[in-house]
Amino acid sequence: MAETFQLSQITAVMLGVRDVPAALAFYRDKLGLKTIMQESQIALLQCGTVMLGLNRGPAQSAAQLVGATEVVFRVESVRGARSGLIAQGVAFLDEPRQVTPTDWVAHFRDVDGHLLSIFGPEGQS
Secondary structure (H helix, E strand, O other): OOOOOOOOOOOEEEEEOOOHHHHHHHHHHHOOOEEEEEOOOEEEEEEOOEEEEEEHHHHHHOOOOOOOOEEEEEOOOHHHHHHHHHHOOOOEOOOOEEOOOOOEEEEEEOOOOOEEEEEEOOOOO
């Protein structure tokens, strides 16, 4: 009997962006992600074991840039991370709210309108 092939790990999430330098500034300077590589049409950032790609290519051919996608960042304290990001100029769409017995979430958008969230224990501000 043949084995069934299956995918088991995500290496990168690629987001279409209009302006790579502007998007990179948001993710690097406001969110604190480390730049792995930057070229004129693409930038790669380290985000734990997953790379986050900011790619101009999909934005050039897509009818609309933002869709039903959400990138979720795991944090040790949602309230603490939210306070830190607000200090960096990030505007949140909502107050933190509990979504599981142990985890909370709060949402914000990047410069292209992609939905992002922080997720983890409530923690302290």
